[in-house]
Amino acid sequence: MDPFGMEIKQTIRDKRISTGIEGLDSLLLGGFPQGSITLVSGTPGTGKTIVCFQYIDAGLKKGEKCLYLTSDERVNNLIYQAKEVGFNFQSFIDKGQLKFLYLDLERRDVHKEMDDEIRTGGYTRVVLDSLTPLSEVPVWLVNKGNEIIPSDLPSDRSTFPINSIQATRTHIRRIMSILEEDDCTTLVTSEIPEGSRCLSRDSISEFLVDGILLLDLDSTMDRRKLTIRKMRGTKHTLKPQDISINEGGIRLI
Amino acid sequence: MDPFGMEIKQTIRDKRISTGIEGLDSLLLGGFPQGSITLVSGTPGTGKTIVCFQYIDAGLKKGEKCLYLTSDERVNNLIYQAKEVGFNFQSFIDKGQLKFLYLDLERRDVHKEMDDEIRTGGYTRVVLDSLTPLSEVPVWLVNKGNEIIPSDLPSDRSTFPINSIQATRTHIRRIMSILEEDDCTTLVTSEIPEGSRCLSRDSISEFLVDGILLLDLDSTMDRRKLTIRKMRGTKHTLKPQDISINEGGIRLI
Amino acid sequence: MDPFGMEIKQTIRDKRISTGIEGLDSLLLGGFPQGSITLVSGTPGTGKTIVCFQYIDAGLKKGEKCLYLTSDERVNNLIYQAKEVGFNFQSFIDKGQLKFLYLDLERRDVHKEMDDEIRTGGYTRVVLDSLTPLSEVPVWLVNKGNEIIPSDLPSDRSTFPINSIQATRTHIRRIMSILEEDDCTTLVTSEIPEGSRCLSRDSISEFLVDGILLLDLDSTMDRRKLTIRKMRGTKHTLKPQDISINEGGIRLI
Amino acid sequence: MDPFGMEIKQTIRDKRISTGIEGLDSLLLGGFPQGSITLVSGTPGTGKTIVCFQYIDAGLKKGEKCLYLTSDERVNNLIYQAKEVGFNFQSFIDKGQLKFLYLDLERRDVHKEMDDEIRTGGYTRVVLDSLTPLSEVPVWLVNKGNEIIPSDLPSDRSTFPINSIQATRTHIRRIMSILEEDDCTTLVTSEIPEGSRCLSRDSISEFLVDGILLLDLDSTMDRRKLTIRKMRGTKHTLKPQDISINEGGIRLI
Amino acid sequence: MDPFGMEIKQTIRDKRISTGIEGLDSLLLGGFPQGSITLVSGTPGTGKTIVCFQYIDAGLKKGEKCLYLTSDERVNNLIYQAKEVGFNFQSFIDKGQLKFLYLDLERRDVHKEMDDEIRTGGYTRVVLDSLTPLSEVPVWLVNKGNEIIPSDLPSDRSTFPINSIQATRTHIRRIMSILEEDDCTTLVTSEIPEGSRCLSRDSISEFLVDGILLLDLDSTMDRRKLTIRKMRGTKHTLKPQDISINEGGIRLI
Amino acid sequence: MDPFGMEIKQTIRDKRISTGIEGLDSLLLGGFPQGSITLVSGTPGTGKTIVCFQYIDAGLKKGEKCLYLTSDERVNNLIYQAKEVGFNFQSFIDKGQLKFLYLDLERRDVHKEMDDEIRTGGYTRVVLDSLTPLSEVPVWLVNKGNEIIPSDLPSDRSTFPINSIQATRTHIRRIMSILEEDDCTTLVTSEIPEGSRCLSRDSISEFLVDGILLLDLDSTMDRRKLTIRKMRGTKHTLKPQDISINEGGIRLI
Numbered sequence A, B, C, D, E, F: 001m002d003p004f005g006m007e008i009k010q011t012i013r014d015k016r017i018s019t020g021i022e023g024l025d026s027l028l029l030g031g032f033p034q035g036s037i038t039l040v041s042g043t044p045g046t047g048k049t050i051v052c053f054q055y056i057d058a059g060l061k062k063g064e065k066c067l068y069l070t071s072d073e074r075v076n077n078l079i080y081q082a083k084e085v086g087f088n089f090q091s092f093i094d095k096g097q098l099k100f101l102y103l104d105l106e107r108r109d110v111h112k113e114m115d116d117e118i119r120t121g122g123y124t125r126v127v128l129d130s131l132t133p134l135s136e137v138p139v140w141l142v143n144k145g146n147e148i149i150p151s152d153l154p155s156d157r158s159t160f161p162i163n164s165i166q167a168t169r170t171h172i173r174r175i176m177s178i179l180e181e182d183d184c185t186t187l188v189t190s191e192i193p194e195g196s197r198c199l200s201r202d203s204i205s206e207f208l209v210d211g212i213l214l215l216d217l218d219s220t221m222d223r224r225k226l227t228i229r230k231m232r233g234t235k236h237t238l239k240p241q242d243i244s245i246n247e248g249g250i251r252l253i
Helices: A007-012 A048-061 A075-085 A090-094 A110-121 A131-136 A165-179 B007-012 B048-061 B075-085 B090-094 B110-121 B131-136 B165-179 C007-012 C048-061 C075-085 C090-094 C110-121 C131-136 C165-179 D007-012 D048-061 D075-085 D090-094 D110-121 D131-136 D165-179 E007-012 E048-061 E075-085 E090-094 E110-121 E131-136 E165-179 F007-012 F048-061 F075-085 F090-094 F110-121 F131-136 F165-179
Strands: A037-042 A066-070 A098-102 A125-128 A139-142 A147-150 A185-191 A211-218 A223-231 A241-246 A249-252 B037-042 B066-070 B098-102 B125-128 B139-142 B147-150 B185-191 B211-218 B223-231 B241-246 B249-252 C037-042 C066-070 C098-102 C125-128 C139-142 C147-150 C185-191 C211-218 C223-231 C241-246 C249-252 D037-042 D066-070 D098-102 D125-128 D139-142 D147-150 D185-191 D211-218 D223-231 D241-246 D249-252 E037-042 E066-070 E098-102 E125-128 E139-142 E147-150 E185-191 E211-218 E223-231 E241-246 E249-252 F037-042 F066-070 F098-102 F125-128 F139-142 F147-150 F185-191 F211-218 F223-231 F241-246 F249-252
Touching (some): A037 A048, A048 A125, A075 A090, A075 A098, A125 A165, A131 A185, B048 B125, B048 B185, B066 B075, B098 B110, B125 B165, B131 B165, C048 C125, C048 C211, C048 C249, C075 C090, C131 C165, C165 D131, D037 D048, D048 D075, D048 D249, D066 D075, D075 D098, D090 D098, D131 D165, E048 E066, E075 E090, E098 E110, E110 E165, E125 E165, F048 F066, F048 F125, F048 F185, F066 F075, F125 F165
Parallel strands (some): A125 A185, C037 C185, E037 E185, E125 E185, F037 F185, F066 F098
Antiparallel strands (some): A139 A147, A211 A223, C211 C223, D223 D241, D241 D249
16 A cells, blocks of 8 residues: 655645644644644543644644633643643743643633734643633524524524534634635544543534544553544544653653 | 446446545446436445545546535635645636535525526536535425425415425435436435444435445544445445545555 | 234234335235334434335236325435335336335424325325324424424424323324325335434334334444344344345345 | 241231233232232333233123223223134123223313222222323312312312322322222233333332232343233242243243 | 441441441441431432432331321332332331321422421431422522522522532532431432433532442343442442342342 | 653652551552642542541641532531541540541532631641531632632622533632642542442543543452543552451452
8 A cells, every 4th residue: 555645745735733732743644734623532531732732842842832812710820730741831932932722712702812822922822721611602503604603692694593503613614714714734632531432522523523533531441542533635544543641741652 | 246237228328427525436337327316325524525525526637517516605615625636627727627605505496406507508417415414404395396485485286395305305405306317426425323224314315216325434444435325326345345435535455 | 932923813903014125024924013113223324215116016016005104305225225226117107006105394284294194195105205204293283182282383282292202192193193094005205313222213112102113223243133123913033134135125035 | 048927817808809811820829919009011012902901801701790891992892802812792782791991081080980890880990091191180189188180160069289209199199099989999001111220100009009010022032021010918029031922921930 | 348447436426327228227337327318319210209208217117207208199009019029118107116208399388398397207217209290390499598489479689590510519518418317317310311420310410429329130141239339438249249139128148 | 662751850849658557558649739639539438538537637647638528417427437447536636636527518508617717727737527518519710719608698709500511620620629729638529329420529620630440349349449541640540349347448359
């Protein structure tokens, strides 16, 4: 089986962005495709946030400007957690190379705030950790889906009833289109409830992204796995890869 | 077991349209039946869009006029993805042999726009990628299902309550009847959420089409499969076929 | 195990109506019981419509008058599909021995139209392909279930709330009672979504009919099956029968 | 394991009523307990109605007066079906020993009609075939559940909202209490959709009856089974019994 | 594994109340903890009511005063059923040592009636057979859950919407708190629909009780089981115990 | 596999808080991370409350101030249950080192009461047993989620509709943020219905906590298990650990 011939395309646009995970870049022909959005999904405790930390860390080491979007109020906690795995983010925050942006889901302009930051910030790497709470915010989509307004404002211009699957799908697509502005390469995390076989909490996102990394664990065997479930323009193995989580984060073993 | 005797019928109308997938045409007595609609279903990352690319590519090479309908705003992205798999669509777009039409689901006349394009465009191959978001748009069906109006216009002429299964079924049937105008041969893709055993997201489409190609993957075995689940007027194997995705797209192995 | 002693009863009323499927009549003591309604259920692509074609064909060959009810607008398509399997229905339509009646589900008098046709047409074989869309039409049942009026007409005479299971059950029973008028023998098809274990889309019909033929397929083994799940007044095997679909339709192998 | 000592009790009230099924009476210490209600449940085509026919037939042979309640309009059909299995009910109807009563579910006084018939008819054996459509009729329960009024009459006296599980439970209990009047011994049938593991369509009845006979079939093995799932005051085997359906009805083999 | 050291505690309050089931007391360090509530759950026909009979019988033999709460109108039937298993309850009712109280679920003061009876009756053993219909009654909970009023009385003082899970939980907790008044030891039964893995019909009760006895049966093996799933302050086996139901009730074998 | 290198971090903030469970501390690098919230989940009777008792007991022995939050009215019962397992909490309550706080879910200021107690009480260990009833209380979230008002007060300031998943998620996050005030280390318990594979009743909490302990049992094998499903900043085994419950509580075996 000959590898996916990427010689010509790489000269066009298919630059690869390193994942920061030891052993994963080589399975992805160098990393995530530049400008792509990759979904990082998993049940609780499988390491979704650690994947994001490593991705940011890899960018920081190359001098790239990085953005970490979170709807968790405890930004300090995240920074501390990163430290526990071995990443000192504070120094990069201090020199303006890394920004943690708290997305306040109660604010009516949360989408605009995210949009502004990405468009004007000059980031090459963006993380949205996690997509799930943001995608659950009920919104009206108006102006051909280019505008999102909170559900407590009356809208007679919206086509889709609030909370319909169509509204959710359009909302997620709108979030995705914000994330892919300005040619940044993005990771978004999504919760998978234990026992579900879906690839995201909403079961829609996985059809809208360019790549999917699935994190899993097997308690009985005491093993952790990472599976490349999809990656646009990349011939990759589908086999679940054994991983360990140590100081420095996830590593393929 | 003697093959399905198609000698006489082929002289009538049963011309076959090549799939563009190496090895598949011979399993389908030459390709898709002319004028048929085939559903291409699969979980994320199984290659639904690549099947469409190859189908379009096969038509372009024969000098046919092709239409690619998408509700994804990022038409450029699709063209780029095609390039990654080895198909240079831009040149055919430039000479007017291929058209990518973005279906804006927010527009009230999206069905009419699609209808007009197919009726007047003289296409022999049409792709709708994907059926899922379009079929989720809530509509009123009036005038015996021949007219579709958006749900935000009041309708006292509609028989079926919005979002009822009957409305969804009639909506999908109406989309199908638009697609089979003008004797074009059509592929429509549908999402299957991981873990579902249905053959489409809506679980209705598979009963309204002439053929079904099911795409699947087995992570543990690192294998990809394509199954001909149904093909009108065609004696075919039901066995899942091993496939690989390489430069040039899907190939039976 | 001695066969079901039908000697005496056959002199009364238990005439058998041939199925048109090679090998099946002998499993059914000669065919479907005269005046019975048999449900033909299956997932997509299992051959439900072909069973109907063969049933009609067998009647036509015996000079019987046959009616094919469909809610699919494309009657021409059905006739063409029949031709693909080897049945030339057009000539019988031309001489008035076979009628394809399109049931327009938007029409308020669709039940009455069906009723009139069956009562006055003198048919011995009737096919309703398929029951599913018709049974999904929301209706009010009035006048002891003998009258059905569309749901958009206000009804203060109906006992059952629209869309209740009781309304669905009464609706289906009413359809059944129309079908068994005038001593015709009837087949009705019903969709089974892949993965469902029910014997019809609505999970009610199977309790109201006299017989059930279940069509199934096993992709991995490349095998198709037909099971006699129930047949009133008939001692029959329950074993799934291997079938093939060829020129001429389904045949037990 | 010593058998359930019934010597003393039998002198009190525990008279047994023969089931009419060869081999079953001996598993039930002689038959159904007098005055009991037994649920006969099964998926389509498992023989629920035949169990009822045999039960009625056994009573008729002993000169007992029997009532067959049905919500199926086609009483003639039922009588004919009985004939097919070998039971000539018409002669008993003619001499007034057997009555088929059609329960018109559209009538507001259907419960009262049933009640009157049982209280005044002097029946020793009653069959309700089937409980399912009757139990689905939406009703208001008033006057401590002793009165049932149709849901289209406004009721400000009812405690339970229509269609609540409590309303269904109270409705079924009320039907049961009608059936056990006048010391008759009763069979009620209930549909089980294929694939369900519940013991009745409503999943409540099985907790309100004195006995449960479960009918089942195994297509692959071409076998039919009858299981005594519960029988008040009766030590019985739980093992599924192989049965055959022949002229004369069900027989344990 | 050393047994749960109960020497000291037994001198405080941990008196054990005999279950009346041969072999079970020794598995429970003597019986149910005094003042505890134990849930007796099982699918139909597993012997829930017989467990209650034996528990009452054991108390009656020791001269204790016992209360049997039922929402089944047929109290006579229950007494008769007890007789069938070998328990002559009538004589104890006559001398006032046992009371069967019918809970009329239609009465607005059913909770108060139960409360009054328990508080003033001086019972040491109470049975509620079954909890399920009572817990399904829709109620408003007011005055901090200490007062329960029927749902047909308007309540602007209630915090929880009727039929919400919170209302159900609070309702069940309120029933439990009535049952544990006056230091009586209580059994409550709950239905488990066949095929459900929950430990009660409502899936909440099992978290609010002190102990759980699970009754089960295996048709194929013709075996019945009793499992101690939980017992507060009691080191017990989790192993399902084989049981038989004979004259005298359930016995461990 | 080298252990997670915690040498440096421990000097920063990663102090460990003993679990009180013999054998568990060593699997957790010393105990729960200081300031963390750990979810203790399990089906009924698996020992969730005993885990809490041992955690409190370990703190009391070290002279720490502890808070036990419960929505169970029967605080006395809890204290008694603790005694049964071997913990004399009364003496610590008397000297003010331990407080049991009953959360009255009917009170409009229940969140504020909890908040006040934690902020002003100077506790190092807090238990919320259980999270489930509190999280089910329907609330409006206002003022950016920092204020919670009961659902019976009209709110025109809330973004999220009551009972939406977003409201539940925000509610749980708000509870979590109350619990992590003042640097206390917290355990919260959650019910898992038998048969569910989720890690909490709400299926959201497990994504918001720092650690998850899963309690399980295997009736057939008569074994109990404790699994560390997740623990922030801690390299731990995923293997289910066999446990026993004896005098003194849970112990790894």
